[in-house]
Amino acid sequence: xxxxxxxxxxxxxxxxxxxxxxxxxxxxxxxxxxxxxxxxxxxxxxxxxxxxxxxxxxxxxxxxxxxxxxxxxxxxxxxxxxxxxxxxxxxxxxxxxxxxxxxxxxxxxxxxxxxxx
Amino acid sequence: xxxxxxxxxxxxxxxxxxxxxxxxxxxxxxxxxxxxxxxxxxxxxxxxxxxxxxxxxxxxxxxxxxxxxxxxxxxxxxxxxxxxxxxxxxxxxxxxxxxxxxxxxxxxxxxx
Numbered sequence: 669x670x671x672x673x674x675x676x677x678x679x680x681x682x683x684x685x686x687x688x689x690x691x692x693x694x695x696x697x698x699x700x701x702x703x704x705x706x707x708x709x710x711x712x713x714x715x716x717x718x719x720x721x722x723x724x725x726x727x728x729x730x731x732x733x734x735x736x737x738x739x740x741x742x743x744x745x746x747x748x749x750x751x752x753x754x755x756x757x758x759x760x761x762x763x764x765x766x767x768x769x770x771x772x773x774x775x776x777x778x779x780x781x782x783x784x785x
Numbered sequence: 786x787x788x789x790x791x792x793x794x795x796x797x798x799x800x801x802x803x804x805x806x807x808x809x810x811x812x813x814x815x816x817x818x819x820x821x822x823x824x825x826x827x828x829x830x831x832x833x834x835x836x837x838x839x840x841x842x843x844x845x846x847x848x849x850x851x852x853x854x855x856x857x858x859x860x861x862x863x864x865x866x867x868x869x870x871x872x873x874x875x876x877x878x879x880x881x882x883x884x885x886x887x888x889x890x891x892x893x894x895x896x897x
Contacts (some may be wrong), residue, residue, distance in 0.1 A: 672826075700894045708890075709889070709890075710787075710872050710889055710890050711827065711872075711887055711890060712887075712888035713884055715887065716882065716884060718882070723882045724879060724882050724884055726884075754866065756824065758827070765882065765883070766876050766882070766883035766884060766885060767883055768814030768815060768876050768878065768883045768891065769814070769834065772817075772832075772876070772883075772885070773817075773829045773832060774817070774819075774827075774829060774885065775829070776826035776827045776828070777826060778825065779826060
């Protein structure tokens, strides 16, 4: 099983809603990532979890709240989003956290396409 | 700091070759290459390490020039399936952790 599964695939929400994006992997990977991707742009790193602990937060606004309940699951809780937050949210995992030694091949999920009205 | 990719876009006929470059002003630990087709997730192609050898995957290979802090992706005898956006990613240190930062991408179109 070499998949990263994300749900939902599409989400439309109003600025006052609270919703969550979910990500699951069963590869035994110990690092999980949230990236945000706008159209025709590269993925931008948001959060990194290493061994279920938040290790990197790229100064993401607090209306995005990550959670790693266990080593297989990663959630992104959304609250009071803005229209400019509309994007494709990609979850990824790697066997080990990146360590600058080339062991961190990232496996991406297909993403959750979020539209904020 | 975001790596710089060139060219931004390239159009090939099936069977032609292409080179995509990725450079950084900061010292590189490793360089990742990914391909993303329209509407799909990025897919890993290869990782190159500082001091490592040129790597290959069928007709796609890559090199890492430490002196120039540059990596190049070589696509030979291109196939229609090679179309997509190619991103290089560079590992850099943020505090005690490393993170992967992607370049802006190179859109490759292979026509029959």
